[in-house]
Amino acid sequence: MTALIEPPTTVAADRPAEPPRGGRKAPRTTSLGGIAIQMPFWVLTAALAVIFLYPLVWTAISSVAPLAGTNQTDGWGLGNYITLANYQDGILQYIGNSVFVSLLTVVLTLVISLLGGYAFARFNFRGKNALFLATIAILMVPYATLLIPLYVLLNMVGLSNSLVGVALVLTMFQLPFSTFMMRIAFESIPRELDEAAMVDGCNSWTVLWKVLVPAVKPGLITVGLFAFLAAWNDFMAPLILINDSTKMTLPLAVSNLRGQVQGVVDYGATEAGVVVLALPCILLFLILQRHYVRGFMSGAFKG
């Protein structure tokens, strides 16, 4: 199994996360003739860019545009956002729920994968490889297959219908990627660094905290970004684990918002909901794009 999906290159996590852009230099064609030859390329790629960006731009614009059957019937304005704000318990409640679940997931994922990655990279203990394989195996089991028994189990321990329960489950689903990522991050740091600190009187805990955490910070940012995007956007876990409408997360609330009034869908409010859902993700993605790309370069996806 290993031989065939062998990574084409072993890119360490600490390598500058430039990759896809740092590749081969295109031959510069500045002459008029060169531009003419490249014309089909420009047209094709511009069209593709439009196809990929159009749905986002259109949704953002039409969420403030007038449309019959919405709260924004004439003129431009924020009517749809007002509908959204007043939906059931108010959108703020759902945003709050989503923020809570996302932040808890991010914090748990960071703490667990930081400690776990350190353990896997720096220690030898019985059952280490078995535990690592079991962690990775989470990826092999369908989401729905696990959510149904998790629903029963969380009920048993009194975490039914609980946002904490959702965050715990989402954290578990993040562990394969984040543990793998943090293990590579730690392994790419020379051992001499912790040994020197040990000589200076640090124990393994202070080494981790004072010496290694700063060194694996880029890995932590990547892990945190992926955990946030996954938790903020997750639909199926809250769909199955949450029954109470006051505890719905944002994707669930926006999805339920359609067809509230006698089966008539308020498209305007749905658009506004999509904007609220998408905006933090797109902003985070644009700001942390380097770290997003690093997640792929690390080999965590490559196998």
Next chain:
Amino acid sequence: MSTTVTPASAPVAATRPGRAPTRRRPRRSGSALTGWLFALPTALFVVLLFLVPLVLVFQMAASDWPLLGGNQGINFPENFPEALDNRFFLDSVIFTLKYTVLATVLLIGLGLGLALLVQESSRWKGFLRTAFLVPSALGLASASLLFYVLYSPIAGPFAELTKSWGFTFLGTPDAALWSTLFLIVWRFAGFYMLLMLVGLQGIPEEVYEAARIDGGSRWQIFRDITVPLLKPTLALTTVMCVTGSLLAFEQFYILTKGGPDNSTITVVQLIYNVAFQGPNNLGVAGALSVIVLAALVIINIVQIRAFSKKAED
């Protein structure tokens, strides 16, 4: 998404421990214990939230287990014939397989195409990469909701156009399938492009240069160099895409609700329906889950075998 990461772990796991003892000074006897303490949170999560539920799903599959009534004792193997007899079982399997084949062909093809298009570095290509990747930041649910409005015959930008053509995006089974496929391509093409770019970067420039000196045409270089050397990446992305597509749920749940005429029910949606919408039978849902799990393992083994055979040729 799934199997992919495993192979990676193996080499790492295999090589590191062997090297470690030689490099590290002998540690105090507490070292292994300290290691366990650091790994403890991981172990707790993996055992309590992954291994225990995994065992439980097998128990459910073998038990009479209504959603509200709880476990009513073993009734193996009754749930399995009942799962197979579900009137949507066969249809959902066929639909899911059809969707998986189409989605995989489209995403792998387009992912590779886009990657080749933006491979070199320039400002414009950097912009294109970002443009193709932005949809990947959205959740699948958000993207589905976005297209739900976009495809709407009332609010969508193509509403007038589709009305005059007498066509709806989600009105017929075929239209609903292709509309959903477009959404999936929009959402995931950039993601697969990125994986392909990573793979393409692993091919040394010298190989291309040698081929160019030998007078290879663009197409020959693509067919005889890029594709064979990209095989590991292609294998990985195919396995990921097939697994992800077989487990499709959100896009159909939000966009089509399984309709029109129950034509777009996927296997996972069937599991969800059996467990929570209507029959509320966790036993049968568990049996279906076990069947899906087994099918997934077999399909992935077959794929990996097929790719490794090709690699030997």
